[in-house]
Structure formats: structure tokens, C-alpha cells
Amino acid sequence: MNLSDLNAIPMKRKYRKRVGRGPASGHGKTAGRGVKGQKSRSGWSRKVGFEGGQMPLYRRLPKKGFSNALFKVTYDIVNTGQLNIFEDDETVNIEALKTAGLIKKNAKHVKVLAKGALSKKLNVHVARFSAVASQMIESAGGQAKELAAK
Numbered sequence: 001m002n003l004s005d006l007n008a009i010p011m012k013r014k015y016r017k018r019v020g021r022g023p024a025s026g027h028g029k030t031a032g033r034g035v036k037g038q039k040s041r042s043g044w045s046r047k048v049g050f051e052g053g054q055m056p057l058y059r060r061l062p063k064k065g066f067s068n069a070l071f072k073v074t075y076d077i078v079n080t081g082q083l084n085i086f087e088d089d090e091t092v093n094i095e096a097l098k099t100a101g102l103i104k105k106n107a108k109h110v111k112v113l114a115k116g117a118l119s120k121k122l123n124v125h126v127a128r129f130s131a132v133a134s135q136m137i138e139s140a141g142g143q144a145k146e147l148a149a150k
Helices: 003-008 080-085 094-100 131-139
Strands: 076-079 090-092 110-113 122-126 143-146
Touching: 076 080, 080 110, 080 131, 090 094, 110 122, 110 131, 131 143
Parallel strands: 076 110, 090 122, 122 143
Antiparallel strands: none
16 A cells, blocks of 8 residues: 555545435435424424423422522632742732732632741731631731732
8 A cells, every 4th residue: 555545545535415315315305304293394403401392300490599609709729838939028919929820810819828838028918818827927927918808
């Protein structure tokens, strides 16, 4: 076999089914749609959740619960061990964390958790702190200031 012979392979691509082109094609007359009924007509499409007239599942089940997703406040998490990348006496706020790549660019609220040792004296101004994290920052000589939620 040569690479130049590859195009000569019979039925390299399967032909698409051409329906409704006469009885000799094998897909003429009803064009593979069967006889009569809604599904044989043009424009038919199955509606999402339709069960043939039976009461659909989403209506048979009771409504339950409550979602507060519209007003939910989500916090990006930063650990105290990650704050060691900043210099001593530096002010760490949400913009500084974004430029350092510790949180996402679209983050609005940040919470600092106590995971890892903190060896720098930092002034940290974010939305929330865990109790142990604020103690760690203050014991290192820094300041942990919670910002008012907007």
C-alpha cells in the first residue's frame, strides 16, 4: 500500500441518506417516517418534559425548598501561609491579592483562614477572617482589619 493509493479506497466516505427521492431509492414516498401521525408531519418536535399527555414528572413532584442564590455571598479563600509572599509592613488588600494571583480577578469578597505559618508583619484588610487567622496575623505584629460588606 502506498500513500498515493489512499484516495482509491472504495466508499472512503459514507453517502448521506437522500430521502423522498422516489421508490427506487428505498427511502421514497414516506421518506422513512412511517405512515400518518404527528411524527410523520413536518415541523414536529418533541417538547422537553412532554410525556404523551401524562402528567409530567416535574409537575408530579412537590415543590420543596428555597434558593437564595441571587443574594448569596461567596468568599475566595486565602490561607495565612500564602501571605508570606508579601514584604514586611505591606498592606494586603483585595487588589494586592489579585495582582499576586492568590485569588480570581473577579473576586469580590475574601476570607483569610489559618492554614500555614505566617512569618511576616502584614496589615491585612479583607472582608472576613477566621478567629485563629486574625490571632496569627496580630501575633506576628501585623493588623487584621475586616472591611464592611458592600
